[in-house]
Amino acid sequence: MSALTSLFASLVGRLAEVVHPLFHTSATAAAIVLFTVLVRLAVHPLSRAAARGQKERARLAPQMAELRGKYGQDPERLQRAVLELHAKEKVSPLAGCLPGLLQLPAFFLMYHLFSSSRIGGEANELLGHSLLGAELGGRWADALGEGGVSGSAGAVYLALFGVVAVVATFTYLRTRRQLAAAGPDRPEQALPGMGAMAKLLPLMSFATLITVAVVPLAAALYVVTSTTWSAVERAFLYRDAPVAGALTTAG
Numbered sequence: 001m002s003a004l005t006s007l008f009a010s011l012v013g014r015l016a017e018v019v020h021p022l023f024h025t026s027a028t029a030a031a032i033v034l035f036t037v038l039v040r041l042a043v044h045p046l047s048r049a050a051a052r053g054q055k056e057r058a059r060l061a062p063q064m065a066e067l068r069g070k071y072g073q074d075p076e077r078l079q080r081a082v083l084e085l086h087a088k089e090k091v092s093p094l095a096g097c098l099p100g101l102l103q104l105p106a107f108f109l110m111y112h113l114f115s116s117s118r119i120g121g122e123a124n125e126l127l128g129h130s131l132l133g134a135e136l137g138g139r140w141a142d143a144l145g146e147g148g149v150s151g152s153a154g155a156v157y158l159a160l161f162g163v164v165a166v167v168a169t170f171t172y173l174r175t176r177r178q179l180a181a182a183g184p185d186r187p188e189q190a191l192p193g194m195g196a197m198a199k200l201l202p203l204m205s206f207a208t209l210i211t212v213a214v215v216p217l218a219a220a221l222y223v224v225t226s227t228t229w230s231a232v233e234r235a236f237l238y239r240d241a242p243v244a245g246a247l248t249t250a251g
Contacts, residue, residue: 006120008109011035013126029131032110032218036225039106044233047099051237060085107222114218126218132156136218160212160224167231168205174235205231 015031023030063085071078114137116124127137133152134143143153208227212220 002120005109005113005116009113009119009124009126012113016129025129026131028126028129028136029218029221032136032221033225035110036106036222037229039103040226040229040233043099043102046102047233048237050099054238103226107219107226110222111215111219114216131217131221134217136221137216139216140213156217157212157220160220161209163224163228164208164212165206167228168208171205171231171234172203 012028012031012035015034016027019030019034020027064082067078067081067085071081113119113124114126117127118124119126124137127135129136132155133147134156135153138153140157143151143157146153148154149158205227208223211223215223
């Protein structure tokens with residue numbers, strides 16, 4: 001883990017050197033945003049594949065509605081029948097999760113890198129970098145302790161919270177519209193418990209506010225950039241598949 005973290009720290013440092021002429025003292029923060037974009041670009045082909053899979057599952061809506069009518073009183077038999085249908089049609093019910101799962105290692109590396117005082121047996125120099133007065137290794141509580149909500153560091157977090165709120169509201173409204181457009185006979189209701197999950201999904205984007213508040217600022221930048229990318233990406237990939245787009249997981 002130490003060797004991997006050292007390699008990752010070197011990568012962030014190299015990216016910071018590349019963007020330094022443009023961003024100066026905020027170069028490391030810009031490098032984190034750039035790194036996040038590169039990760040999302042690398043995962044994008046999988047996101048496109050996941051979108052195709054979601055559309056295929058939406059295509060099976062009539063068959064799943066038929067299964068609900070046949071096995072609606074037997075949840076276990078209904079679930080087996082739906083899984084058999086997916087296997088027959090070669091549709092994976094977990095395809096939409098893969099892009100998000102592949103991003104987790106990058107997030108945890110970023111979290112670990114900016115939570116460790118030493119990397120490879122040496123002092124972690126990245127902790128001395130900041131964004132407009134907010135230390136990349138600090139958290140919102142640290143910013144509040146230094147200058148309060150209106151301080152320079154606090155203002156950085158207010159900006160991040162604002163971006164997250166806008167993205168979460170956009171995702172919430174879009175998901176509600178998609179589910180409403182799908183009507184009462186939606187494919188997500190084919191599996192027991194999925195109806196309740198569909199009601200909770202529109203609210204999950206707001207949980208990002210908590211993440212941004214408790215993780216190091218560097219990790220928060222990763223989360224905010226990735227969440228914004230996800231909202232735009234899903235709006236594009238699922239523009240003609242309302243149910244699939246509504247039920248895909250956030251990345």
